[in-house]
Amino acid sequence: MNIILLGPPGAGKGTQAQRLQAEKGMVQLSTGDMLRAAVASGSELGMKAKGIMERGELVPDSLMVGLIQDRIAQPDAAKGFILDGFPRTEAQAKALDDMLAKAGKKLDRVVEMEVDEQALTERIVGRFTCAKCGTGYHDKFKRPKVDGVCDVCGSKEFTRRKDDNAETMKTRMVAYRAQTEPLLPYYGARGVLRKVDGMAAMDEVYRQISGVLSGA
Ligand code: AP5
Ligand code: ZN
Numbered sequence: 001m002n003i004i005l006l007g008p009p010g011a012g013k014g015t016q017a018q019r020l021q022a023e024k025g026m027v028q029l030s031t032g033d034m035l036r037a038a039v040a041s042g043s044e045l046g047m048k049a050k051g052i053m054e055r056g057e058l059v060p061d062s063l064m065v066g067l068i069q070d071r072i073a074q075p076d077a078a079k080g081f082i083l084d085g086f087p088r089t090e091a092q093a094k095a096l097d098d099m100l101a102k103a104g105k106k107l108d109r110v111v112e113m114e115v116d117e118q119a120l121t122e123r124i125v126g127r128f129t130c131a132k133c134g135t136g137y138h139d140k141f142k143r144p145k146v147d148g149v150c151d152v153c154g155s156k157e158f159t160r161r162k163d164d165n166a167e168t169m170k171t172r173m174v175a176y177r178a179q180t181e182p183l184l185p186y187y188g189a190r191g192v193l194r195k196v197d198g199m200a201a202m203d204e205v206y207r208q209i210s211g212v213l214s215g216a
Pocket of ligand 2: 130131132133134135150151152153154155
């Protein structure tokens with residue numbers, strides 16, 4: 001099964017994609033994670049993307065399409081993938097249609113995660129991530145079981161994203177509303193769009209997504 005998780009910054013796309021990957025064997029394809037890895041490695045793509053991401057704007061479509069095309073073509077994506085953070089513009093959505101058609105693959109579901117804007121900012125400013133395995137946490141909503149130690153890998157090192165502040169969040173929301181939200185009617189018209197309540201607790205959101213994937 002191939003799906004898209006669609007929602008504003010902080011909606012919980014990464015949180016749910018990590019769990020779907022762990023429990024359903026689909027592979028999480030996060031363009032944000034790919035770009036952050038490119039920035040950390042100092043690659044040409046990373047150098048182009050760094051400032052754009054720190055401002056909260058969108059990286060040009062031409063760069064994003066190439067990145068995801070290469071990733072979808074890798075063998076592990078054949079068992080089913082979860083797109084997390086892509087597509088984000090109509091041009092990206094159209095490019096995705098083309099690449100899937102050429103590869104003989106199909107898009108089964110687009111899951112919209114709805115969360116109100118005030119909650120999004122609270123989620124973003126409290127987020128931190130294990131520096132070693134990438135597991136996501138939150139100061140208030142998802143603390144490690146033992147303070148300061150990652151539940152999954154035991155690492156004591158955590159990172160916070162540079163774009164996770166209230167100021168940059170405003171720009172990210174403007175980009176979402178102007179460029180990504182129009183994808184909802186785009187997928188709605190095809191009958192693949194389903195909505196889940198992203199305001200619910202993490203387990204309940206997962207339950208709703210699982211329902212959508214099993215055809216509910
Ligand atoms: P990206 O990394 O994709 O960021 P984003 O879309 O802004 O989404 P986030 O990762 O911030 O949020 P999320 O929905 O994954 O939430 P999470 O699960 O972590 O993109 C970053 C940048 O890269 C972009 O601004 C852009 O510059 C560039 N970029 C990436 N893709 C691009 C593309 N395709 N085109 C162009 N540019 C691109 O949850 C957030 C927090 O809330 C966590 O701490 C979590 O623990 C907590 N939480 C989650 N669910 C719940 C819940 N149900 N209740 C309470 N807390 C919760
Ligand atoms: Zn870890």
